[in-house]
Amino acid sequence: MSTKILPESEVRPNLSHGDEGDHERFSHYADKNKITESLVTGTPIRALCGKVWVPSRDPKKYPVCPECKEIYEGLPKGASGE
Numbered sequence: 001m002s003t004k005i006l007p008e009s010e011v012r013p014n015l016s017h018g019d020e021g022d023h024e025r026f027s028h029y030a031d032k033n034k035i036t037e038s039l040v041t042g043t044p045i046r047a048l049c050g051k052v053w054v055p056s057r058d059p060k061k062y063p064v065c066p067e068c069k070e071i072y073e074g075l076p077k078g079a080s081g082e
Contacts, residue, residue, distance in 0.1 A: 026064060026066075026068070029064070029065070030046065038054055047068055048071040048072055049065050049068045051065070
C-alpha cells in the first residue's frame, strides 16, 4: 500500500449567499457602520438582499442592486439609521 501526498491548496470559505450570479455586478446596501468596520477589519457583512461579502471596491462604479434598493425603499423612514 502506498500513500500519496497531495499538493497543498488554498481553502477559502464560501461566504456568498446562494448563487453568485449578478451580485458581483452591483453595489449593495448595508449598515454604514458595519461597512466601515468591515473595511477596517476585513470581516464579512450582509447586505439587505442577503449577499455576504467584504467591501473592497468603489460602490459608485456599479449600479445599485435592485433587490437591496427595493428592500431599502420599503423600510420605514428612520429605520436606516440616518
